[in-house]
Amino acid sequence: MNICPLCGNRARPVYVNPEAYFADRDLRLGLEVAACAACGFLFQSSAFSDQYQEVMKTAYQTYYDRDIFAFPRRDRENKKALDMVLRHLPADSAASVLEVGSNRGDLLYMLKEQRPECNVLGVDPGQSDDRGVPTIRRCFSPDLFASRFDVVILKHILEHFTDPKGFAAQVSTVLKEDGFLYLDVPNVDWILKEQTEGFVLHHIGYFNLGTLCLALEGFEPVAAQEEASLRAVFRRGRTKAPALRQDFSSLAESCKKLEHSRRELVGHIKRRALEGKKVVFYGAYTIFRLLYRELKAQLAGAVCHYFDDSFSQEREPVFGLPRQGRIDRGSLVVLCSNNSQTLDAMEQRVSGTGAEVVRPWRGA
């Protein structure tokens, strides 16, 4: 039986992908997502196994982002996060800012450009090159820090934990009483609404604003932006009773619909490839890598290329696929992202080429 990590009530499976791959290795694990019947939290129930935990232990240390993008990566996601943090920083204070899971330090670097008087520090287990942002290359632990911070940033971090509530509680011990937490997670409401390839092995928790509030006991949201990413600022305050109880059956129905269109579109790609259509993967990043690993056996003998207009260097594993300079009309283009706003932009760029587009996993 599955137990909800947020409220302790019973959860039931609502989505299965028996053939899921990790992006960074040829290892297949069954992916199962369960929904809590009481609070509506969606989480990867398949992550609560010894095998999963063993794989992930090494994965975060070898997580290669990273050198494919110019530093700092001034993309839409980083700019939006920066805007929201800056808006809540007191204007003239030399605030101390900690980012947990800071990776190369892109966001902290951009923050320091805007507010040179702030003291920034990152903590991340990944062994990235030094980019001038002071970073403790370890897993987060409260005892690494001698003093507390005015701001703590968790950008796309909380969704990686089996116990998000416990992790958030630990993180909050290094935050000053009057400080604020900035969080950024994939927005599950958008995943389901937009039918995006959002359920992936490396994500465990799937939040919306309601369940994010449940994970942050003793805090309340003072600002939130609900897009493909859910961005929110939390301060200490009265814990409110969860306002948003989800209707379990409608959640389960949306998840089943996604599962169904995923199967349907994987079959469609395979058929098209067998008919001799060239398959072009657009966006050679995490989602490409996990989709390609998953599809490559089925695409044996097919002509596959990749296309990418967001990075210049080629340091990602692209499985020996040739890079395509432009999209031509005869191809089947598979858009590779799990962010529906990124997918919109990609779709826009491909439109007019005459190519057939597959958007994982909006119905055909």
Ligand SMILES: [Zn+2]
């Ligand atoms: Zn629950």
